[in-house]
Amino acid sequence: MSNRMTIPIGPQHPLLKEPLSFMITVEGERVVDSTLRLGYVHRGIERLCQTKTYVQNLHLFERVCGICSHVHTTTYCQGVEALLGLEVPPRGLHLRTLLCELERVHSHLLWLGVLGENIGFQTIFMYAWRDREIALDIMEELSGGRVTHSCNVIGGVRIDVGDAQFSSIVSQLNDLEQRVEKLLDVIQHERTLRVRTQGIGYLSPEKIRNYCVVGPVARASGVDVDLRRDCKYAAYGWLHVNVALAHEGDVWARTMVRAREAIESLRLCRQLLVGLPEGPTQVRAPRRVPPGEVVSRAEAPRGELLYYIRSDGSDKPARVKIRTPTLTSLITVHDQLEGVETADVSVVLSGIDLCIACADR
Amino acid sequence: MNLPRILELLQEVLPVARLEVQTMPIDEHSITLPPDNLHAAVRALLERSHVYHLSTITGQDVDGQIELLYHFWEGGGLTLRTSLPREQTSVETITDLIPGASFYEREIAEMLQVTFVGHPNLQRLLLPDDWTGGPPLRYEFTLPDDREEGE
Amino acid sequence: MLRLRSIVYLLPDLMRTLFTRRSTVRYPFGPLELPSYFRGRVVVDAEQCRGCGACVRDCPSTGLRLRRDGQGGYRLLHYPDCCANCGQCEASCPTDALHLASAYVAPRLAREELAETLVEHKEERKKRGTRQTHPAG
Amino acid sequence: MTDLLDALTKLLLFPGFAFLFACAMLFAWIDRRVIARLQGRVGPPWFQPLADWIKLMAKEDILPTGTNGWVCAALPVLSLAAVLTASIYIPVGGWIAQAFEGDLIVVLFLLSLPPLAYFLGGWATGGVYSVIGGNRSLLQYFSYEVPFLMALCSPAILAGSWSIAEIAARQSETIWGVLVQPLGFILALVGLIGKLKRVPFDIPKAKSEIVAGPLTEFSGRKLALWHLSIEVKTVVGIFLLVNAFLGGSGVSGLLPAPITFAIKSLLVLLILSVASVLYARLRIDQLANLGWRVLAPLALLQITVTVWIGVA
Numbered sequence: 001m002s003n004r005m006t007i008p009i010g011p012q013h014p015l016l017k018e019p020l021s022f023m024i025t026v027e028g029e030r031v032v033d034s035t036l037r038l039g040y041v042h043r044g045i046e047r048l049c050q051t052k053t054y055v056q057n058l059h060l061f062e063r064v065c066g067i068c069s070h071v072h073t074t075t076y077c078q079g080v081e082a083l084l085g086l087e088v089p090p091r092g093l094h095l096r097t098l099l100c101e102l103e104r105v106h107s108h109l110l111w112l113g114v115l116g117e118n119i120g121f122q123t124i125f126m127y128a129w130r131d132r133e134i135a136l137d138i139m140e141e142l143s144g145g146r147v148t149h150s151c152n153v154i155g156g157v158r159i160d161v162g163d164a165q166f167s168s169i170v171s172q173l174n175d176l177e178q179r180v181e182k183l184l185d186v187i188q189h190e191r192t193l194r195v196r197t198q199g200i201g202y203l204s205p206e207k208i209r210n211y212c213v214v215g216p217v218a219r220a221s222g223v224d225v226d227l228r229r230d231c232k233y234a235a236y237g238w239l240h241v242n243v244a245l246a247h248e249g250d251v252w253a254r255t256m257v258r259a260r261e262a263i264e265s266l267r268l269c270r271q272l273l274v275g276l277p278e279g280p281t282q283v284r285a286p287r288r289v290p291p292g293e294v295v296s297r298a299e300a301p302r303g304e305l306l307y308y309i310r311s312d313g314s315d316k317p318a319r320v321k322i323r324t325p326t327l328t329s330l331i332t333v334h335d336q337l338e339g340v341e342t343a344d345v346s347v348v349l350s351g352i353d354l355c356i357a358c359a360d361r
Numbered sequence: 362m363n364l365p366r367i368l369e370l371l372q373e374v375l376p377v378a379r380l381e382v383q384t385m386p387i388d389e390h391s392i393t394l395p396p397d398n399l400h401a402a403v404r405a406l407l408e409r410s411h412v413y414h415l416s417t418i419t420g421q422d423v424d425g426q427i428e429l430l431y432h433f434w435e436g437g438g439l440t441l442r443t444s445l446p447r448e449q450t451s452v453e454t455i456t457d458l459i460p461g462a463s464f465y466e467r468e469i470a471e472m473l474q475v476t477f478v479g480h481p482n483l484q485r486l487l488l489p490d491d492w493t494g495g496p497p498l499r500y501e502f503t504l505p506d507d508r509e510e511g512e
Numbered sequence: 513m514l515r516l517r518s519i520v521y522l523l524p525d526l527m528r529t530l531f532t533r534r535s536t537v538r539y540p541f542g543p544l545e546l547p548s549y550f551r552g553r554v555v556v557d558a559e560q561c562r563g564c565g566a567c568v569r570d571c572p573s574t575g576l577r578l579r580r581d582g583q584g585g586y587r588l589l590h591y592p593d594c595c596a597n598c599g600q601c602e603a604s605c606p607t608d609a610l611h612l613a614s615a616y617v618a619p620r621l622a623r624e625e626l627a628e629t630l631v632e633h634k635e636e637r638k639k640r641g642t643r644q645t646h647p648a649g
Numbered sequence: 650m651t652d653l654l655d656a657l658t659k660l661l662l663f664p665g666f667a668f669l670f671a672c673a674m675l676f677a678w679i680d681r682r683v684i685a686r687l688q689g690r691v692g693p694p695w696f697q698p699l700a701d702w703i704k705l706m707a708k709e710d711i712l713p714t715g716t717n718g719w720v721c722a723a724l725p726v727l728s729l730a731a732v733l734t735a736s737i738y739i740p741v742g743g744w745i746a747q748a749f750e751g752d753l754i755v756v757l758f759l760l761s762l763p764p765l766a767y768f769l770g771g772w773a774t775g776g777v778y779s780v781i782g783g784n785r786s787l788l789q790y791f792s793y794e795v796p797f798l799m800a801l802c803s804p805a806i807l808a809g810s811w812s813i814a815e816i817a818a819r820q821s822e823t824i825w826g827v828l829v830q831p832l833g834f835i836l837a838l839v840g841l842i843g844k845l846k847r848v849p850f851d852i853p854k855a856k857s858e859i860v861a862g863p864l865t866e867f868s869g870r871k872l873a874l875w876h877l878s879i880e881v882k883t884v885v886g887i888f889l890l891v892n893a894f895l896g897g898s899g900v901s902g903l904l905p906a907p908i909t910f911a912i913k914s915l916l917v918l919l920i921l922s923v924a925s926v927l928y929a930r931l932r933i934d935q936l937a938n939l940g941w942r943v944l945a946p947l948a949l950l951q952i953t954v955t956v957w958i959g960v961a
Contacts, residue, residue, distance in 0.1 A: 007777055007859075015857045026781075029933065039487040046472075047497050051504050056572040059598040082386035118857040120848060120930025123522060126688035130535045144551035144612070150598045158603055186525065191518040192849065192929040212414050212461035225414070230436065231388075294386045295438050297416070306432060308419045323417035323432075327464055342781065343932040346857040360487055522927050529689045536690050 003028065007342065011040050015118055015346050018356035022333075022349070026342055034337045036330060042360040046320055053315045054080055054154060054289060062148050064322060065358040067110060070096075070103045071300040072307075072322070073152035078233060079296035079309040080154045083289050090235070092156030092281040097235040098272045099139065099149060099157075100298075101265040105176070106135040106147075107301035108262040111353045112183065115255065118350040119196045124186070131179040138172050141165055156282025161273075170273060177266045184259040197251040201336040201348040204249060213328045215303020217352055220257045221249035227299035234298075238275065239268055251351035258353075287315045300325055302353055324358035362436040364390055367410050374398065374405040389438035391430070396443040400453045403431070403441070407458055411435055415459050420469035422447075422499045427473055431455075447499075451476040472498040550614035551599050554590050556630040560609030561588065563633065567601035567610055576601055588631040592617040659746045660737070669736055673880035674698045676887070676918055683922040698880070702873055710869025713774060720773045721867070725874035728766040732882045735759035739888045740814045742907035743898040748814040753805055756813065756889060757798055760844065763878055764790050767853070770875070771863025782862025786853035788933050789843065792940025793850065797840025799948030803833045803955045804893045813889070817897025826894035833951050834894045836944055838920060841886045843936075845879065848925035852933050887917045 005026050011019035019040035025033040045064055049057045061076045062069040074096055081088060088096075109132035116124030136146045143149035143159050151159040161169070187193060203213070208223045218225055226243040228236045244260035246253035289311040296307045303325030312318040329352035336348045368380055371392065381393045394402055406412045416432040426444040429452065433439040445452060454477040456463045466477040467486040474496040477483060488497075495502055537544070546552065554576075563586040568576045575595030579587045602611050610630075620626050659665060677698040685692030712721055738752035764786055771783025804826040805811050808819040820826050827834040843850040854862035864875055891897060891913045898910040931939070 005777060005781075007781070014860060039485070039489060042487040044497060047502070047504065052572065053570070055570050055600065055604070059572040059596060059600060062598075063596075078387070116929070120851065120855065120857065121928070122684075122848070123526070123688050123926050124929075126690065127525070127529075130689050133535065140547060141549060144549050144599065145597075148596075148598070150600070153603065158599075182525070186522060189518050190521045190929075191515075192931065194518075195935060196929050196932065209413050210460045212416070212459065214414075233387075292386070293391075295389045295432060295440065296387050297434070297438070304416060304434070306416045308417075308430065308432065310421065310423070319419075319421045319423070321417065321419040321421070323465075328461060331461055331464055341932060341934070343852070343855065343858055346855075520927060523923075526687045526923065526926060530687055532689070534686070534689055534691050538691070 004032065007345075009345065009349070015349060016354070016356070017114065018354070020354065020356045020359075024337065024342075024345060029341050029343075031337050031340045031342065031345060034334055036333065038330070038356070038360055040360065041357050045361045046322060049317060049320050051316065053287065054317060055287070057317065057320070058152065058154070059150055061320075061322070062150055062152075064361055065300075065324065065355050066147065067107045067355060068103055068300045068302070068305075068358070069148045070099045070152065071298050071305055073150075074100055074234060075296045075298040075305050075307045076309070076320075077152050077154050078298070079294040079307050080289060080311075081285070082294045082296065083292045083309065083311055084154070084285060086155050086283055086285060088156045089280045089283065090277045091160075091279045093235040094238075094272050094276050095142075095157045095159060095161065095281060096152060097239070098269055099142065099151065100234065101268045101272070102135055102139050102142075104265045104301045105180070105262045105269075106132055106139065107353075108258045108265075109135065109180070109183075111258060111350075112187075112255070115197075115251075115347075115350045116193075118346040119193070121193060124183075124190075124193070127186075128183060131176065131183060134172050134176040134179070138169050138176075141169060153282055153285070155285035156280070158282065160281050161276065166273065166276075170270065173266060173270055173273070177263065180259070180262050180266065184256075184263065187255055187259055194252060197255060197347055197351070198248075200251050200340065200344045201351045202248075202250045203332055203336065207332065207335060211328060211331050213303075213332055215300070215325045215329070215353075216244075216254055216257045216261065217329050217332070218303065219244060220246045220253035222247040225304070227297055227304055231297055231299075233296075235272065239271060241268065251347050254351050254353075288313065289315070289317075300358075302326055302355060302358070303328065322361055324355070324361065326353070326355045326359040329353070330359055362412065362439065364439075367406070367412070367439065368392070370405055370409055371402055374401050385438075385440070387438070389440060391440035391442050393442045396429075396445055396452050399431075399441065399443050400455060400458075403455050403458050406433065412439060413459075415455075415462055415465075418462065418465040418469060420473045420475060420498065422473065427475060429469070429475070445475065449476075450474065451478055453478050454480040456480055472496055474499070546614045546616075548614055551597050551612045552615045553592065553597075553613055553617045554595060554601065554610065554630065555613045556588060556590075556610045558609075558631045558633075560607045561631045561633075562607055562609075563588070563631070564606065566604045566606055570600050570604040572596065572598060572600060583634075585634045586631075587629055587633075590628050590630045592626045592628070593623050659744075664736070664741045664744050664746050666733060668741075669733065669881050669884055670877070672884045673877065674702070676884050677880045679915070679918060680883075680922050680925075683919060684926050687923065687926045702877065705873035705876065706870055708869045708872075710871060712868075712871075713776060713866050716774050716866070721770065721871060724766045724770045724773065725867070725871050725878060728763040729874055729878040729881065731759045731762035731766070732878055732885055736881070736885045736888070738813060739885060740817055740892060740897055741888060742910035745814050748812050750815075751811040753801065753811050753813050753816070753893075757801060760882065760885065760889070761794055763882060764794075764844070767863050770867065771853075774863070774866035776866050778859040778861070778865045779863050782853045782859050782865070785855075785859075785933055786846075786863065789850065789852055789936055792937045793840045793843025793944070796836045796940065796944035796948045797844060799945070799952055800833045800836035800840060801889075801893055803830050803951050806952070806955045806959055809959075813892050814897075817892040820894075821896040821898075825896045830894075830951060830955065832947060834890075836948050836951065837890055837894065838917075838924070839944060841890060842921065842924060843940075845883050845886060845921075847921060849928040849931055850936055851930055852936060855930060883918075883921075887914045887921070890917050 007024045009022035011021050021037040023035045061072045064072050109128050113125040113128035140146045143151040151157050203221050205221050205223050208218045208221045228241045244257045246257050291313045293310045298305050306323040308321040310319040375398045383391045412433050412435040414434045416434050419430040421428050427450045428444045431441040469475050470483050471485050471488050565578050568578045573594045573596050575591050577589045599612050678695050682692040735756045737746045738756050768783045768786045771779040808816040895913045898906040
């Protein structure tokens with residue numbers, strides 16, 4: 001009698017921060033098969049946004065994802081500005097990119113804490129989330145909101161950086177950089193963390209290409225794709241982004257890629273702040289958008305984010321399609337879980353940085 | 362992404378006399394195809410050009426037709442656009458060429474009632490099992506307006 | 513040596529954390545200091561408000577509602593349970609009458625008790641000064 | 650009549666249950682506070698473990714349908730009883746309730762009963778998480794029990810007697826066990842961490858994989874008894890280590906016996922807390938490798954060396 005058992009990593013499980021249903025069939029301690037069911041947090045945003053005006057949709061798309069809210073409004077505003085033919089002033093673009101990078105740091109540190117928590121390493125969880133507070137404080141000082149900043153408007157950015165804020169933000173950035181560097185140093189050398197994450201959830205570059213995986217998961221397997229460098233949206237034209245790559249393709253490589261990306265983002269933040277041009281931060285946008293279509297892409301903390309917007313001339317969008325990066329990594333989980341120990345299921349699931357609210361929309 | 366090479370590539374595969382190409386903002390080119398040549402076009406793209414990354418498939422209900430947009434990306438954006446009749450809308454799946462498309466096709470299948478012929482497991486992805494309200498993204502589906510009267 | 517050191521790699525960090533100030537706040541056992549730039553409850557300066565309804569029109573959730581009583585008087589109602597503190601009303605208000613203070617909304621037992629009247633004007637406002645026409649409002 | 654009264658007070662009050670209950674709460678609080686401070690947090694107030702325990706005692710006590718109510722009620726009581734009887738033979742700060750030649754073996758046997766009750770608890774409730782947790786606790790059982798037993802045999806051999814009180818007395822006169830056999834002390838500590846299922850080895854109750862392992866289905870008073878048995882086992886384990894390796898409550902001249910005993914046990918508790926902050930949770934096969942490839946051979950080496958010295 002093969003003692004096959006089905007473990008529900010059910011909609012509610014300490015491992016998952018958001019509801020998602022995984023039914024894992026286990027033989028002894030080895031995973032044999034897994035089925036995935038999404039839709040527990042599906043709010044029908046793509047249908048709902050057709051009943052709201054462009055201005056209101058700003059705050060709707062900000063709440064697609066709890067962690068990377070700013071990059072959603074950035075992609076959306078970029079698309080609508082392209083339809084309107086608006087030219088966003090450079091200072092607005094710089095501030096918009098600054099918050100994008102700060103959000104990447106905050107998202108990667110949050111993920112590092114969740115990974116530490118899932119492999120039983122309580123201290124890394126506490127340290128990562130303590131350091132992340134600084135990133136949240138900076139964002140709160142800039143926009144008034146820790147996570148949902150609502151500082152993007154169609155035509156630019158609603159916030160501005162005064163001189164007093166400038167110096168306090170730069171000093172907080174330096175402090176944050178030292179702490180993140182120390183965290184990266186600990187991750188690289190801590191024995192038990194390496195033992196628990198190395199060689200688990202391997203994804204070959206071919207698989208990455210077949211499943212069109214994006215973001216840190218792809219970069220950890222050597223696939224060099226980063227929209228900040230390839231698409232040059234927002235203020236990335238003025239910046240030189242060196243992309244963190246690794247080739248082992250397992251959870252350990254993803255940890256290293258994300259940690260190095262966080263440090264790279266901090267460097268970009270300082271570069272943006274120092275080179276902040278003068279001038280207005282937004283231009284006035286009309287309420288009606290001329291008919292047309294646009295596909296706008298940006299690099300969210302988890303990978304390529306795509307907004308397809310079609311307008312029919314009224315003040316409400318006719319169709320908005322959002323493709324979030326977590327969906328691509330969720331497809332690969334079935335292959336990653338093949339033949340893995342039950343104890344490693346938590347490592348695999350936290351390795352791909354699940355943002356289920358993004359996947360479900 | 363050199364567009365002429367791709368256009369010439371698709372021209373050989375497709376029986377259409379002249380390919381209709383539109384450019385859309387933020388560096389995007391869209392090519393309109395008849396639905397039954399879609400599978401051949403995607404195969405040609407994958408085999409003979411550097412394009413491999415399918416960002417997503419957008420489905421929409423626009424002026425009486427169900428339109429599917431296959432967004433590819435390779436240095437710049439490339440969209441293959443096909444439109445299907447509203448009744449018995451069905452098209453050939455591309456999961457055999459790009460396994461990553463399975464989730465997008467499942468989502469469009471439940472949102473716009475499009476059957477993807479040959480899809481390995483065309484079940485519901487996002488909608489609950491007991492959803493009886495019909496495909497939400499078709500225009501027949503109406504949302505109660507949450508604004509009170511007298512605004 | 514590195515193998516052995518990697519077993520207790522975190523020790524120096526632990527000692528450093530032990531002697532630095534703890535990073536968690538005492539709330540709820542101590543007071544909670546909200547930063548001045550915190551985007552909290554909606555506050556309206558009744559003098560400035562024209563009753564044009566720009567804030568109600570742009571509010572993404574039905575957090576703000578305007579009741580007109582026929583003779584030109586109006587009441588601006590705020591529903592903190594629907595309001596998402598997004599600040600869109602502050603941005604859309606043509607006369608800068610409305611802004612978000614750095615304070616929380618006090619909780620109530622029943623949802624209806626939360627609703628509050630921000631502005632109440634019986635008679636029609638006398639047209640004072642140039643009234644900014646809002647583009648295609 | 651008076652010795653009955655005396656026995657009762659010894660059993661129930663001083664080195665008995667009431668004292669152990671208070672010690673368990675105190676140790677649990679110190680442990681959580683030290684871990685919090687090491688992680689930059691404030692940590693719970695002093696009465697937190699007591700408050701948790703009272704809350705659990707008041708909570709509703711439900712079990713899945715079809716489980717045998719009696720067995721599930723008996724298991725936590727069995728585990729707690731085993732630990733409490735083990736505490737009788739351990740001298741605490743100079744007071745000893747009962748001592749006879751060979752009580753080290755009895756204590757070691759009694760301390761290895763709770764993991765079995767823990768495993769049976771998992772199987773009795775029958776949930777997916779509980780069964781897997783139960784399997785894991787059995788798999789893990791041998792990889793830390795064997796080194797723990799061997800590590801504790803070496804001080805006995807050194808002191809030439811199998812009574813804990815005797816070992817402690819002998820060591821406090823001559824030289825502490827830990828100085829002669831540091832390896833034995835480390836092995837005993839690692840074994841104790843495995844026995845108490847603390848962080849590097851909390852595989853059976855891995856929160857992120859199998860929720861709470863065997864204790865998933867328990868609630869209310871039964872869960873309170875389970876937690877109490879684990880906390881009391883921590884106290885008893887630490888007292889055992891202090892007696893076996895740190896010379897117990899022998900008078901060391903400067904301070905009266907109870908205070909030296911208290912300082913030593915707090916020191917061992919501190920080591921346990923720091924260990925639980927330093928590491929991630931290991932996988933079950935990694936623990937088995939560690940146990941059999943590293944810990945058991947070391948323990949064997951330890952014993953051969955002590956026997957060889959003893960003989961020479």
